[in-house]
Amino acid sequence: MNLSAAAGTSALTQLFTALNGGSLTLYTGTPPADVAAALVAGNTALGTVDFAAAALSGSITTSGDNVVGTxxxxxSSFTTGAAGTATFARASNTTPAAVIDLGVCSPWLASTTIVVDQMATNGGNLYICTTxxxxASSGGPTGTGSAITDGTVTWSYVQAGNASIVLNNAAVxxxxxVxxxxxxxxxPITNPVGSAPVT
Structure with a gap:
């Protein structure tokens, strides 16, 4: 699918609008298969923060092959109601109905217990724990492999950059x-064949 910057901006604006006045809840465990699915065993709510009346801060911009909004x-902070490691966040509207699930990550931490599906950033890349x-006491995951050893943790490369939600430490x-x-x-947006670059 080729999506223009204008169409991508319109679609993302609608998504932000759906979240106006809604909430974001951090959860533990493996994320459900899709946002329409019910939460699964092991998905414990850690804490919830409300979106502003206008969930989009500023305007949507184009960054590389993506349109992005904040x-x-x-x-800017909230208090957790339970302990655990945040692996994803579910954004809901005011109904409340789930709208989108977002990845949660924190910077890589040395000598730290990591759970499956926990994400961390290191060296500008995002990794997800598979074991x-x-x-380790230093270093952290590097490269783009699918079985990167780090102490007794195994990571898999996800992408360059971060997840949607960045915390100082995902274990709370x-x-x-927080x-x-x-x-x-x-x-994501792409340029149709023969089109001018997206600006």
């Missing part, structure tokens, strides 16, 4: 104040 929240364990305790460092949503 999520706006009613508050739980404890990270109950009654912990600050969201960044939260974005993007939509």
């Amino acid at each position: 999520l706006a929240f009613a508050a 739980a364990g404890t990270t 305790t109950a009654n912990l104040t 600050t969201i460092n960044s939260a974005t949503m993007s939509l």
